Structure formats: structure tokens, C-alpha cells
Amino acid sequence: MQINISKSQAFWQGAKVVFTLQGLMLSGAMIGFAGFAVEVGLSRFEAVLMAGMIWALPSQLILIGSIFAGAALPATFLAVALSAIRLMPMTAALVPEIKNPKTPTWLLLILSHFVAITAWVYSMDKTRELPRDVRVSFFAGAGGCIWAFNTAVIGISYGIVSDLPLMAIGALFFLTPVYFLMTLWRSARDYSIYIAMVIGLILGPVFAQIWPEIDILLAGVVGGSLSTLIYVLIERNKGENP
Amino acid sequence: MTYFSSDAWYWPIIYIGIAGWIATDMWRWFGVIAGNRLKEGSLALLWVRATATSLVAAVIAKLILQPTGALSEFNIYLRIFAVAAGFAAFQMTGKRIVVGCGVALLVLLVGNWALNFQ
Secondary structure, eight states, X not given: OOOOOOHHHHHHHHHGGGGSHHHHHHHHHHHHHHHHHHHHTOOHHHHHHHHHHHOOHHHHHHHHHHHHTTOBHHHHHHHHHHHTTTHXXXXXXXXXXXXXXXXXXHHHHHHGGGOSHHXXXXXXXXXXXXXXXXXXXXXXXXXXXXXXXXXXXXXXXXXXXXXXXXXHHHHHHHHHHHHHHHHHHHHOSSHHHHHHHHHHHHHHHHHHHHOGGGHHHHHHHHHHHHHHHXXXXXXXXXXXXX | OBTTSOOOTTHHHHHHIIXXXXXXXXXXXXXXXXXXXXXXXXXXXXXXXXXHHHHHHHHXXXXXXXXXXXXXXXXXXXXXXXXHHHHHHHHHTTSOHHHHHHHXXXXXXXXXXXXXXX
16 A cells, blocks of 8 residues: 655654664664673774764674774774675665665665664565655665664763673673564565575574684575575466466 | 774774775675666565575574674573574564563573572
């Protein structure tokens, strides 16, 4: 069903993601990140800068790990880049969903900074119900607001959570993969996503044992190809034997 | 060339800018360029979406099985069991994320308390 809404209405509708359960869960993980930053000895400015510039929690943790391992800039660049490859197919899958023929590429390049799991899942899920000309506005609201809000959350919670016990930080970090798992599962529009998820969950740990440097990338490409193949074969079979 | 090799005030900004911002945003930019060429309903888009999903699923598995930092304080089997319990609760309540996350967290904390109970 298509509804008629203006671009600014779509923007604020997207912004609501900040106060959904997934949004608040992310804020919890960001408070955990602020606590972790205090723990390892980063300044408030550094913590905010990292989160704002990277905007992908696993990559932020890898950057910190590399910094304190005393890694040189090129080595850190490589480690962080390897951890962030998933952002490419995520962005590539989102762009055809939200753009319209008039959307300028420079706008998409700027907005792509806000591609991270929470806003991505939310937008992939919700923009389907919106007319095409307001979808970019919706994503700008969802991605931009959740970015701005949570970058601020890190800055504000930095001092306050300095005494957070290790177990509390651990519990907050635990919520991240748990809600990733459930939001991704719920947002699936057809069963090809279920196949891709199950295969990815299995292949990830398998490749982590065999080839840990590029395990995520391998799991993604092999898992994605395998699940596409399975999906196409099942659909073809359905077509031939209705 | 390490993070601590210069006292200049701008060095952390350059280091984080290159090894953090460019290292992550370059993938988002490649994604925009690739996504601009994908047609809705095409096989290529189906593959890209499946690959993105498998990648995220592998990240989820890694965050649970090989976490960096504080989460590694919890027993690995307890972490797996807590996720499984949370996911089961999520499925049984008509995919309610709040229930799934709540159950997973509760199992993790209670389980950890029980494991450390002397």
C-alpha cells in the first residue's frame, strides 16, 4: 500500500528509529563502547571521533585493538578495511531500494556514511511501504539521526560510565549481535535471506578456523553465492512443477 | 607511523581519518557505485543482498564466538546457549525482538551467576 507523504514527513518518520527498541539497544552498545574507551585510555574526543567517522562498531573495536597493539598506520588501515567489507554489499543492496531516477549520486555518496546495521535493516524494511520519491529522505532521517544521536550518547556517557563494571560492558556488547540476528531475521522479505543467514552463521566460524584474516569476506561471498544458487534452483523447480 | 609516534595534536585525527574513516567509507562509496547499476528484481541484486546478509551473519557469529573485550569474560557455551534461548523466545512470541533480547540477556546474566556460584 502506498501512502502520500512529503519528504520532511518521511525524514522524521525515519528519525523515529532512534527511539525504537533496536535504536535504544544500539545506544546501549554505544554506552558500552564509551566505557570500553575509558577502560583502554582513550579521550572523550578520540572516542567520539572514532564512532562518528567509522560508524560501524566492530570496526571501531578493531581500530582500538590495532592502535594499542602499536600497529603502523598502513597495517591498521588494512585491518579496519578488512573488517568493513560488508558495508559494500549492504550499501549496494540499499541504493536500488531508496533511489529514484532524479537522485544525484553525490547525495547517495554522502548519505552512504550512515549505512550501518540498525538504519540499514530499518530502511530496507520500511521504505517498501513508501513512495519512491521520499525514500532517500526516509533513509537520511533514519541514518543521519541515529548517527547524530548516538555519537552524542558516546560524548555524554563517556565520563558517567567510567566506573561501569566489566560485566555490564560485556552484557551491553552481547546485545549487539543478538539484536543484529533478530532484526535481520525479521526484516527478511523472502526465504533467500533465511538461507543466506543460516549459511553465513555456519560458514563464519568455519572460515575463522581455516583463514581468519579474510573469514568474514569468504563467508559472505561463498554464503551469498550458495544461497542465491539454492534459491534460484528451488524457484526454477517450482516454476516447472507447479 | 603508529598512533603514539607523534605528539602533534592533529596526528590522532589523521590516523583515525585514514585508518578509520577512509578504511570504512571507501566500501560504502564502492557500494553506491555498484548499487547505482543494479536493477530491482535482477539476479545480481538478489546475489548482492544474499552476500550482504551472509556477511552480516558471519559478523554476528564472530561477535558471539570470538568477541574482543569485555564479552569474552562470559563462558563461550553460555553465550551460545543464551543466544539460542533468546532466538527461541523471539520465534515463539511472533518475532518480538524485545522478548528475544530480554531472554538472551537474562539467560546470560543468570547463567553467569550460577557458573560462578561457589
